[in-house]
Amino acid sequence: MAHLTVSVEYGVHSLLWLTYAGDKALSSRDLADLQGISHSYLAKIFPKLEKAGIVRASEGVRGGYMLSRAPEEVSALQIVDAIEGRKPLFDCQDIRGRCAIFGGAPPTWATNGVCAVHAVMLRAEKAMRDALAGQSLADIGRALGDKAPPEFAAETQTWLDTRLSARVGRPGAPSEREVPT
Amino acid sequence: MAHLTVSVEYGVHSLLWLTYAGDKALSSRDLADLQGISHSYLAKIFPKLEKAGIVRASEGVRGGYMLSRAPEEVSALQIVDAIEGRKPLFDCQDIRGRCAIFGGAPPTWATNGVCAVHAVMLRAEKAMRDALAGQSLADIGRALGDKAPPEFAAETQTWLDTRLSARVGRPGAPSEREVPT
DNA sequence: CATAACGCGGACTGATATTATCCGCGTTAT
DNA sequence: ATAACGCGGATAATATCAGTCCGCGTTATG
Incomplete structure (x- = not known):
């Protein structure tokens, strides 16, 4: 593949969703299903973002990831280096x-x-690298937000909330993970 | 491997030797032996440089490659694109x-x-790409030439001349390709 | 307190790209 | 005629990428 792999693509897009989620922790499974990408593969990417201090993890049921810094303080370069490991x-x-x-x-x-x-x-x-360092997660989110219609933010919140309440640990009743379109 | 592969390294270094050689055509075998790299691999790189118009080939005995443009007119970007094929x-x-x-x-x-x-x-x-486009083969050759002592140019000419005369097609006497250190 | 949803890490697999090597073909100076 | 060329295709070894699967410890929920 190219020098910047799909891991970076998955990582950046997932971080963008985290900026949407605010203070709610999103699980790697939620993020994968939301974006239609492989969960097990995305699950290998997040620990790298955590080690780089870009994201914070909470374990256990209802656990997940949150941004550990403001989107303005996260550059594209930091994300790339965290995921690709400073490959020359x-x-x-x-x-x-x-x-x-x-x-x-x-x-x-x-x-x-x-x-x-x-x-x-x-x-x-x-x-x-300078070009990447000059672009923050907030910049990318802004470019993305400018395209979406105003009602999209609400739809996203609905999807996430449905997901959060649906995945409550209910012994004997494994959740179906079905979500309305 | 990295995004810019060893093919690029082989290619650029070989082109630098061609700037040294002037109007003499150097064979891919000479260039490989001179640099201590694989001949058969280097032989796959040169046709790409030729298709890009960076180099001209002459066939038959005493054939080889020459720069088809002045080193000032060949940018690092053109070489990279010729060899790697405009990979994103x-x-x-x-x-x-x-x-x-x-x-x-x-x-x-x-x-x-x-x-x-x-x-x-x-x-x-x-x-x-802009950074690569801003650097010419002549620039690289200058940086290299500044390091070498003045007598190195003469030593190079000697090596090349010995090589050229040694490889004359002499039926029944396959050349040994031995060259003094 | 058992359960299930989490994160974490390692082992493993398939596909693709890189770095070669080798062979046969047509060309051309000696 | 010969041997050194360039040209192109076939093949192989190795590495990386993308993705899966498993078992571990942690933790809110019922």
Whole structure:
């Protein structure tokens, strides 16, 4: 796949729903069902966001996740790094030292400092990271909110509330997880 | 692996050697041996550079590759695109349309235009590509040349000339490809 | 206090991309 | 004619990604 994987897509979209939910904790299952994506896979992404301090988890029944910071304080870069783990755009194999002219013993002038080719890629990576760092979760949420009609917020709250009350632990009566369209 | 693969590393370094070679055509085998990398793999990269118009090939004995443009006119972006094939930084799965609230029939306001999350990544990708577009092969070669001592250029010419004369097609006497260190 | 819904982590699987290698074909200087 | 080229296809090893499944400890509910 591409450099930024679907894990990032799942993660960012889920965080956007959390900004909608306010102080209510949403479970990874709710978030997965709401978005029509794999629950077990999304469940592997959230612990990464938690370790990065972007999200807070509450365990047990009625547990789930909440944003641990204001959406303005969460940059796209922080989310990407939390999920992808600071993977470099380019990983230099240091070709320069293998030059046959050096015959196995490359001089120090050839190998010290950063490889000129690597430097080019590092500048490109920095430009990308700066662009990501300049965009917050709040910015993305705003762009998204501008498209949705006003009644959508209410519909979302209804869906979430139905879901929250439906999933109460009732021994002997496993919940059906059926939700009106 | 990372988004920018070793193919790019091989390609850029090889093009840098071509700037050294001037009007002499270097074979992919020479370039591979000179740099201590796989010949058969490098041989798969050059046709891509040729199709992109960065390099010109001459066939037959004593054939090889030459730059088809001045190093100032070749940007890092052109090389990356030629080799990697314009692969996107992020490929959007359009999660937004799968929202359960829409019940399988997402409204047009939800799906038209570019997804807000995708837009963030597109801005980051553009920043990266702009950074690559702003750096030419000549720039990289200069950074590299500044490190090498003056006598290195002569050593390189010697290595290449030895190589060129050693590989003359002599029936019955397959060349040994041995070159002094 | 038993139950079921949580989060957490590890093992595992299938698909795809990367990094190669090898072979046969047509071209061309010696 | 020969051997060194470039060109393209087939194949293989390895890694990563996307996704599933399981068992563990925690916790509100009835």
